[in-house]
Amino acid sequence: MKKEEKIKVGISVGDLNGIGTEVILKTFEDSRMLELCTPVIFGSTKILSFQKKQFNIQTNFHGIPSADKALDGKVNVVNIWKDSMDIEYGKSTEQAGKFAIESFVEATNALKEGTIDILVTAPINKHNVQSEDFKFPGHTDYLGQVLEGDSLMLMVNDSLRVGLLTDHVAVKDVSAAITPELIQKKVDIIYNTLKQDFGISKPKIAVLGINPHVGDNGVIGVEDDEILKPTLEKIKNSGKLVFGPYAADSFFASSNYKNFDAILAAYHDQGLIPFKTLSFGQGVNFTAGLNRVRTSPDHGTAYEIAGKNQADHNSFKEAVFTGIQIFRTRETYKVIAKNPLKKQLPKI
Template structure:
């Protein structure tokens, strides 16, 4: 039996570009040197997309259980039996139904330990809604399955990492949703993730303001003085090296983000607009705070280009390798902790000196 890391892949909306980027990514033979991919979908659906892309020589190894995966091939677990009509580019009930079946099976295997990590292809947050999925997106669904008290939507790339305090909520609800406790919790999650998942010994985190010019000393809003600054101080007192609040426009415009290991934005677009401007097609969405590892590409379903062989697999490949590196990082730290306990208390911090290429 192979000890190679197993990465599960949910197919997302079958009418979008999910399967296109999956097939393109898995056609890179070099990835099989690093991990074993297991796709949760159906071979007939994959064949339809494969033919549309002209990838006639690509095949899946069909298995009934993740434990039977071939470490040298792309593996497929069929998650349904019936024939399914694909309508590329269409937003319909079919796309959501089978995206959910794929996600449910992959998540069940992730929770049970059959796979080591999960990479999710894009879903449509509307057509996936059902009696068993009443969530704003993947993040909230996986938080419930993990049993985690809090999670962080963490966008990561080679040069930039951005977390958000509030994620998939209407803009009109943002200010009322931001509390000191929530900011402190997100800062703690970022700090923990940077240490545990990215091997940064003493991470430095920037915190953005909510209002224009970070409130301009209360002239443009009181949230900075009454909520954000006290939260930064409380997190700092807990050992998190964090600073701010910074005015978002100037912070990114002057390149100040380069001085920090991560940035905490107050809401979705405040963080994702600069991130996607600088790292589109190379960035990864990582859900920090889960009891397992989940990543995804930083793009959506791409209905407008579905079936046209235009989708880039770069972000999906980055998501696969981000999951791989995070799993390896966690395992190495667990091993170092075991060695510490066996060796009578050698400082865990020495682990960071041994890891200079974790990212």
């Protein structure tokens, strides 16, 4: 990418009956955002115009046929559908799910082709997006299949980073899903992303236990003793700074999390409840492990406030900022990896 070119931020609109377009429009109402990046929204100028008027948001946008036609200094909108839609705020509808996935798939294709640099996704409803063509629990799983690499959900807020061994897995299936191979793979992903995407040369990673009190020596489950501990010991012996397992109930309350560059939680709520409590609505979901950069806000469709002009856009704005920073750090890492600095030997 040429230095004078702004980073192209591709944006999928999410569920149009939720708060997605509201937080997108509010984010780019601040014209200073256009000095930082060139937004490319995959959706419809007609629908965005309707919602802009309804929310009285002063965001102007420019319709384009494809992402490669995006103009710097403009909020660009790729018109990917001509069908009209009856906006029904707060309701889960088949049409909203269909449009959400069309926007997401088109944006992902642009990301894969390189006509956008990063992708920021507005929230979808995981139920109404299901169809014969899309059978994935969410964005992350689809991206893991379409883009190169193994994906890992990494929640980010400044120096707090929480990854998940298992993400959208029912609690009753968590223990069976956690294998030595999975643990090794997820640690490798989080270790590599800390180096290439966050510029941390020697990452320190904490791993939380699977069972309460890390199983209490087998009294409350044997998975920690039989699977997690020996696998972590093996990883430590390879040279990675991996620590744990730690009892999850006291780990965050004691502020021990501040001693690590990232925390790997065993399952969804074990990691996301403390993360969202500590991040105060500023958190970002980053899909680590892929050959492209994708972020999203840390909230859902928020049907309960949709259409009421009450949505806080800070998490979405942070998703844009974080995606840009990760992209820049990764580009720098690539340059350094190709041209490592040779040690200067002292002259004798």
